[in-house]
Amino acid sequence: MKNIILTGDRPTGKLHIGHYVGSIKNRLLLQEKGDYDDFFIMIADAQALTDNADDPKKIRDNILNVAIDYLSSGIDPSKVHIFIQSEVSCLTELTFYYMNLVTVSRLQRNPTVKQEIVMRGFEQSIPVGFFCYPISQAADITAFGANIIPVGVDQLPMIEQTREIVRSFNRIYGDVLVEPKEFLPTNDACFRLPGTDGNNKMSKSLNNCIYLSDSKEEVKKKVFSMYTDPLHVNVSDPGHVSGNTVFTYLDAFCEDADFVSFYPEFHNLDELKLAYEKGGIGDVKLKSFLFAVLERILEPIREKRSYYETHVDEVYDILKNGTIYANKVANKTLEKVKNAMKLNYFEDRQLLDEWEKR
Numbered sequence: 279m280k281n282i283i284l285t286g287d288r289p290t291g292k293l294h295i296g297h298y299v300g301s302i303k304n305r306l307l308l309q310e311k312g313d314y315d316d317f318f319i320m321i322a323d324a325q326a327l328t329d330n331a332d333d334p335k336k337i338r339d340n341i342l343n344v345a346i347d348y349l350s351s352g353i354d355p356s357k358v359h360i361f362i363q364s365e366v367s368c369l370t371e372l373t374f375y376y377m378n379l380v381t382v383s384r385l386q387r388n389p390t391v392k393q394e395i396v397m398r399g400f401e402q403s404i405p406v407g408f409f410c411y412p413i414s415q416a417a418d419i420t421a422f423g424a425n426i427i428p429v430g431v432d433q434l435p436m437i438e439q440t441r442e443i444v445r446s447f448n449r450i451y452g453d454v455l456v457e458p459k460e461f462l463p464t465n466d467a468c469f470r471l472p473g474t475d476g477n478n479k480m481s482k483s484l485n486n487c488i489y490l491s492d493s494k495e496e497v498k499k500k501v502f503s504m505y506t507d508p509l510h511v512n513v514s515d516p517g518h519v520s521g522n523t524v525f526t527y528l529d530a531f532c533e534d535a536d537f538v539s540f541y542p543e544f545h546n547l548d549e550l551k552l553a554y555e556k557g558g559i560g561d562v563k564l565k566s567f568l569f570a571v572l573e574r575i576l577e578p579i580r581e582k583r584s585y586y587e588t589h590v591d592e593v594y595d596i597l598k599n600g601t602i603y604a605n606k607v608a609n610k611t612l613e614k615v616k617n618a619m620k621l622n623y624f625e626d627r628q629l630l631d632e633w634e635k636r
């Protein structure tokens with residue numbers, strides 16, 4: 279079996295460090311392992327429009343932002359095809375055929391969609407396009423025959439929905455589509471990184487995100503104003519680790535080697551946690567360590583960004599070439615799908631033969 283990797287992001291804003299640990303890190307891992315036949319990363323502009331129909335400019339403005347975020351993080355365009363969803367029009371055609379295989383009640387049960395409906399205030403009137411985006415996501419995945427999907431946990435319901443569509447399609451029309459499987463981070467702390475204020479979710483409107491494109495000074499400011507443990511008043515007081523955002527971030531980002539480089543008094547995070555709980559570790563010291571760990575990751579990203587920001591024409595060509603390739607692959611799948619569904623009237627004159635043989 280072929281290994282095809284596909285994933286994507288909605289271009290509604292710049293990517294932050296939650297995206298990094300939740301999915302980008304795994305993409306880089308897969309890219310470096312090289313154990314794949316094809317690797318696609320899609321900028322999901324059409325999906326972004328399903329809940330931003332009135333603000334297409336926001337989506338347009340973020341296409342290059344997201345592409346530059348990918349490339350600066352280390353996504354290598356010679357190994358990965360980056361493309362724009364709306365420019366691969368057969369994805370919408372596939373979506374239309376898959377819609378027949380999904381019931382309204384099945385869509386209503388999707389926990390991520392349910393949550394988003396509340397978040398967007400769509401309870402009174404849900405846009406049909408938004409309601410159906412899990413079906414369009416199944417088209418994104420199956421159009422490329424993708425079987426490995428590096429995503430965060432919030433995307434599990436979409437992958438499950440895709441598997442169901444694949445099974446229904448293959449049962450009714452023949453074995454054409456491939457069942458995908460998610461590729462999740464192994465570290466629980468990466469599942470949903472809280473905002474710097476300790477709020478459950480990183481969100482632009484809450485101003486609690488550290489962006490991949492933040493300057494060193496911005497990162498410093500954000501780390502040093504992070505939510506820690508309100509009961510840890512004096513350095514000597516025993517501190518709490520659980521619910522302490524700095525430790526949640528350290529869980530997600532720090533490696534044993536970081537102690538050698540930035541905090542040689544300890545060997546690993548478990549030792550540091552024990553010491554913090556005993557008392558004697560100040561929050562400033564703790565935040566300085568986190569800042570060093572984050573900068574180990576962000577500094578090289580910043581360096582690559584400064585290259586791509588001055589070579590945007592290269593980014594543009596990367597997107598264009600990735601999209602041309604994506605169209606080739608997805609068109610082949612659409613052809614197979616339509617053949618399986620007997621929607622190929624003008625391929626030859628078989629329709630006439632069938633008429634004769636009536």
Ligand code: TRP
Nearest residue numbers: 284285286287288322325415418
């Ligand atoms: N729903 C994903 C998100 O919100 C984006 C996405 C669209 C995607 N199509 C996809 C992810 C296909 C993986 C595979 O981030």
